[in-house]
Amino acid sequence: MKTEGRTTTPVAANMNSIQTVSGSKALDQATQLIFETGTPRRTGIDFPEPKGRPSRLGAHARQGEIGLPGLSEPETLRHYVRLSQKNYAIDLGVYPLGSCTMKHNPRLNEKIARMPGFADVHPLQPVSTAQGALEVMSVLSHWLMTLCNMPAVALTPKAGAHGELCGMMAIRARLDHDGASHKRRVLVPESAHGTNPATAVQCGFTVDEIPANQGGRVDMDVLRAKLAGQGKESDVAGIMLTNPNTCGLFESDIIEIAELIHAAGGYFYCDGANFNALVGRVRPGDLGVDAMHINLHKTFSTPHGGGGPGSGPTVLSEALKDHAPVPYVIKTDDGFDLVENPDEKSFGRMCAFHGNMGMYTRALSYMMSHGSDGLKQATEDAVLNANYVQASLSDVMTTAFEGTCMHEALFDDRFLKDTGVETLDFAKAMIDEGYHPMTMYFPLVVHGAMLIEPTESESKGELDRFILSMRSLAVRAKSGDVESFKQAPIYAPMRRLDETLAARKPVLRWTPPADVAEAAE
Amino acid sequence: MRYLPLNTNDRAQMLSVIGVDSIDDLFETVPKEARLEGLIDLPTHQTEQMxxxxxxxxxxxxxxxxxxxxxxxxxxxxxxxxxTVDHLIQRSEFLTAYTPYQPEISQGTLQTLFEFQTQVALLTGMDVANASMYDGSTACAEAVVMAHRVARGKKSKAILAPGLHPHYAAATQTLASTLSIKIDERECRMGRDDNVIDHIDDDTACVVVQSPNVFGEIVDLRPIAEKAHAHKALLIAVFTEPVALAAITPPGEQGADIVVGEGQGLGVGLAFGGPHVGLFACRQKLVRQMPGRVCGETVDANGDRGFVLTLSTREQHIRREKATSNICTNSGLCCLAFTIHMSLLGDAGIQRLATLNHENACHLADVLDGIEGVKVENETFFNEFTVRLSKPAADVVKSLADKGVIGGVPLSRLTPEGDPNLLLVCATETSSEEDIAAFETALKEVLS
Structure with a gap:
């Protein structure tokens, strides 16, 4: 490049506060809402002319405009590409959200999910014309049942919480079938995901919380006391337990917990959100589990997509399998068939069709790519990465519990005591370092929780850089530099947002500015 | 393994930093009897090509x-x-992001959700919408649970209209089965939706009516809304085809209190039934009883407009057992697809799309009605309608498939009690004249 006569070094060192006329900041483009840029008459799709046939809508034809703005194709592309650039993503950097399992999403799986024999098949077309799709469901079921050592799986639940509903509905159906309808109390550890108590209540159970012990695990004395002396007459329907739990710890007493629950005539629901710490090394069926959902969008890498879709197939024990929901796939002499109508024992139907096929293909592709050896290695690497992070930070941050962890490392905010910096500030400062913050303030059993789940997808080099950033932030927090933490983030597309204002005066949709609305009237 | 960045060397170094001898030491908290030795009996790793x-x-x-x-x-x-839709939803920043918990680095997802909520509100004619449910059927079930909550246990009845999609009715039955609310389900039959009016009383928490209904018939919601409101019951309007709402009077203008439905028809493929996207809209005064995530507008520390997830005190991660629903993950990426498709269409585009759907369906109806042994049963319809055949529809559909025509859905597939001779058929903008002619020829052969 020709630089003759021109300066090649920046002149001003502190010009990052200038206001641009456009509102953009170089690559960070200002983006209005489509309602402010589009117009109802513009469209980005060409259609043939209608033939003018008489309408058969009767007296119900819509009158007037809907008010939906349209954009041409290039405008649409630009609008959403600009928006996309305001998002953090696993493809961009470390996304260590504990319990959420942000791992690599292989693009082979996207290609496979879009094959027309899966993507362009109607759920109600004749089963003879959907054999390939049904076979995928059958093979996926085999993999899930084998990895879990469980005799059945209900594929239809559409996300983890929907899987919880499936498992708890099956438990309720079994209890009712056995004439044990007095059993309506469900034990839930206080470290549980919020979905667990919400699900239990949605299924008509009451929730009885179990505290954690000093080691972050179920307090066995409390559990025994809750079940003592009543045998199967107890009103306990079961327990909902996450394993490894949300502190990243394996529930070492889990076999005894299952035995105690079974002795009380109850059933063991395992929240499988953290199954990625176990695949290939531990099978839930060997632990006495009666039902467990598997988040295909966590453990088996189907993309999170900014909040979904997910998929929550739920494995069921011998005791519960007859109560599974419809539909499900069976193998016949001619191939595969669907059972779509529930018998007396099935608790019914959870959703319109056969669950999230698009996630089945992706998850099975992921499993087959890894194979039994790769899946085990992935589990081990996930656990190794979490422990490496924990070991590398434990001298500058405070680990919540003694000893090694499983797939995620839990810190509390004791290391920030008296610094004026809170977990939230620490998280926002991570954004400026180029990282997505870890899960914060969850689980509720420790103060100012920071739950870090690096997953197996991070290289050692990437982890080392992450650790260096975290260490330097911890040191800076302790050095008394509160102000920079309170200001953070300063390099993100937006500064801290006022969430209180959003909740107090909810603006949940765009409405035309008052003067335009008046002019239109 | 191509997805795993660590090598043997890395692993050894990392174990030594942790201070353990082997990976097995990290699994020591697992009870001995539950530790697996060796590999699980499944095939080992495969190449991308395999x-x-x-x-x-x-x-x-x-x-x-x-x-x-x-x-x-x-x-x-x-x-x-x-x-354009499928290209954009595959951008890494959308595809591989989580739920937007950190708004400073999630404005892409959040602004899209705000646009999505606005589009859904406009299309349904309602005040507000949430950031999606799993699908139309689960949205329907959650709406009934919401109505139960609004009634604060003072009303015990939810009425489902006869034209409600049987799968929606079944999903609603399942979710409501554990509540103190009784589902009063009318037998799935054609032309009886107005009958629900006679069943609405002071004990009714809500009445659930689909329009166009499962038979394709367009239902006048106004008299039902009037009766419902007279008894302080909520009208839940359901739809399964979002494109229909561009052609018919939106449920919001007909007095619906909650509108739920399936959004798959815009931007989302068939995918053998999922993932699809549940749409959920309601009146402003009910917003704090609404299930699911909601995105709202606010400002950042510089005073610039931005968006955040809000009203989370309704949700499970804050309210736990007192939450309005247990839903967590929703249909985020499908919302995005819906929103992009809607942005491309705009008012002019979606109305044209609806017209083409309706015209093709009218043409199909005329053609089928002219075949001996086929009678169109609808008075009105949008892009799907019901025909009565001279033979059981399930057999006919099977024979049509053998001839290379996928000729609709027998009612008996949706509900075993359904009239066996009724067939639900649909035409969209993708149905060509040649397709319809091929259907005509095949159906004539099958019925002769």
């Missing part, structure tokens, strides 16, 4: 809707999706 070949073979064993004359609707609809 996996792709496996799936290609299976894909070839199904008949894609786009490869044959195709007339299925009944809750999932074959539409053309612009290439």
């Amino acid at each position: 996996v792709e070949r496996f799936f290609q073979k299976l894909s070839n064993k199904s008949t894609p809707a786009g490869s044959v004359p195709f007339f299925c609707g009944a809750g999932a609809y074959k539409h053309h999706i612009p290439a």
Whole structure:
């Protein structure tokens, strides 16, 4: 490049506060809402002319405009590409959200999910014309049942919480079938995901919380006391337990917990959100589990997509399998068939069709790519990465519990005591370092929780850089530099947002500015 | 393994930093009897090429809707999706982001959700919408649970209209089965939706009416809304085809209090039934009883407009057992697809799309009505309608498939008690004159 006569070094060192006329900041483009840029008459799709046939809508034809703005194709592309650039993503950097399992999403799986024999098949077309799709469901079921050592799986639940509903509905159906309808109390550890108590209540159970012990695990004395002396007459329907739990710890007493629950005539629901710490090394069926959902969008890498879709197939024990929901796939002499109508024992139907096929293909592709050896290695690497992070930070941050962890490392905010910096500030400062913050303030059993789940997808080099950033932030927090933490983030597309204002005066949709609305009237 | 960055060297170094001898030491908290030795009995790793070949073979064993004359609707609809939609939703920043918990680095997802909520509110004619449910059927079930909550346990009845999609009714039954609310389900029959009016009383928490209903008939919601409101009951309006709302008077203008439905028809493929996207809209005064995530507008520390997830005190991660629903993950990426498709269409585009759907369905109805042994049963319809056949519809559909035509959904597939001779058929903008002619020829042969 020709630089003759021109300066090649920046002149001003502190010009990052200038206001641009456009509102953009170089690559960070200002983006209005489509309602402010589009117009109802513009469209980005060409259609043939209608033939003018008489309408058969009767007296119900819509009158007037809907008010939906349209954009041409290039405008649409630009609008959403600009928006996309305001998002953090696993493809961009470390996304260590504990319990959420942000791992690599292989693009082979996207290609496979879009094959027309899966993507362009109607759920109600004749089963003879959907054999390939049904076979995928059958093979996926085999993999899930084998990895879990469980005799059945209900594929239809559409996300983890929907899987919880499936498992708890099956438990309720079994209890009712056995004439044990007095059993309506469900034990839930206080470290549980919020979905667990919400699900239990949605299924008509009451929730009885179990505290954690000093080691972050179920307090066995409390559990025994809750079940003592009543045998199967107890009103306990079961327990909902996450394993490894949300502190990243394996529930070492889990076999005894299952035995105690079974002795009380109850059933063991395992929240499988953290199954990625176990695949290939531990099978839930060997632990006495009666039902467990598997988040295909966590453990088996189907993309999170900014909040979904997910998929929550739920494995069921011998005791519960007859109560599974419809539909499900069976193998016949001619191939595969669907059972779509529930018998007396099935608790019914959870959703319109056969669950999230698009996630089945992706998850099975992921499993087959890894194979039994790769899946085990992935589990081990996930656990190794979490422990490496924990070991590398434990001298500058405070680990919540003694000893090694499983797939995620839990810190509390004791290391920030008296610094004026809170977990939230620490998280926002991570954004400026180029990282997505870890899960914060969850689980509720420790103060100012920071739950870090690096997953197996991070290289050692990437982890080392992450650790260096975290260490330097911890040191800076302790050095008394509160102000920079309170200001953070300063390099993100937006500064801290006022969430209180959003909740107090909810603006949940765009409405035309008052003067335009008046002019239109 | 191509997805795992660590090598043997890295692992050894990391174990030494942790201060353990082997990976097994990190699994010591697992009870001995539950520790697996060796590998699980499943195939070992495969190359990308091998996996792709496996799936290609299976894909070839199904008949894609786009490869044959195709007339299925009944809750999932074959539409053309612009290439732009699938390209944009595959951008890493959308595809591989989590739920937008950190708004400073999630404005892409959040602004899209705000646009989505606005589009859904406009299309349904309602005040507000949430950031999606799993699908239309679960949205319907959650709406009934919400109505129960609004009634604060003082009303015990939810009435489901006879034209409600049987799968929606079943999903609602399942979710409501554990509540103190009784589902009063009318037998799934044609032309009886108005009858629900006679069943609404002071004990009614809500009445659930689908329009266009599962038979394709467009239902006048106004008298039902009037009666419901007279008894302080909520009208929950349901739809399964979002494109229909561009052609008919929106439920919001007919007095609906909650509108739920399936959004798949815009931007989202058939995918053998999922993932789809549940739409959920309601009146402003009910917003704090609404399930699911909601995105709202606010400002940042510089005073610039931005968006955040809000009203989370309704949700499970804050309220736990007192939450309005247990839903956590929703249909985020499908919302994005819906929103992009809607942005491309705009008012002019979606109305044109609706007109083309309706015209093709009218043409199909005329053609089928002219065949001996076929009678169109609808007075009104949008893009799907019901025909009575002279033979059981399930057998006819099977024979049509053998002739390379996928000719609709027998009512008996949706509900075993359904009239066996009724067939639900659908035409969209993708149904060509040649497709309809092929259907005509095949159906004549099958019925003769």
